[in-house]
Amino acid sequence: MGTDPARSVVDPLGRLWGHEEVRVVDASVHVTNGGVNPVLTVHALALRTVEHLVTGRTRRRVSSPA
Secondary structure (H helix, E strand, O other), rough: OOOOOOOOOOOOOEEEEEEEEEEOOHHHHHOOOOEEEEEEEEHHHHHHHHHHHHHHHOOOOOOOOO
């Protein structure tokens, strides 16, 4: 998950780069998962993705790193 197609598979909303209609909404988009249980993060990402699918926007602006 990232903002650069050359360095990530999906964008911050889980959309596959180059395939606007395909989204990945699970723990497989995380760089690492070993430290803590990722359930709440996966849940939050799924809610954000569904919100974007339904309304076309998110509550928080998805920004790119500076």
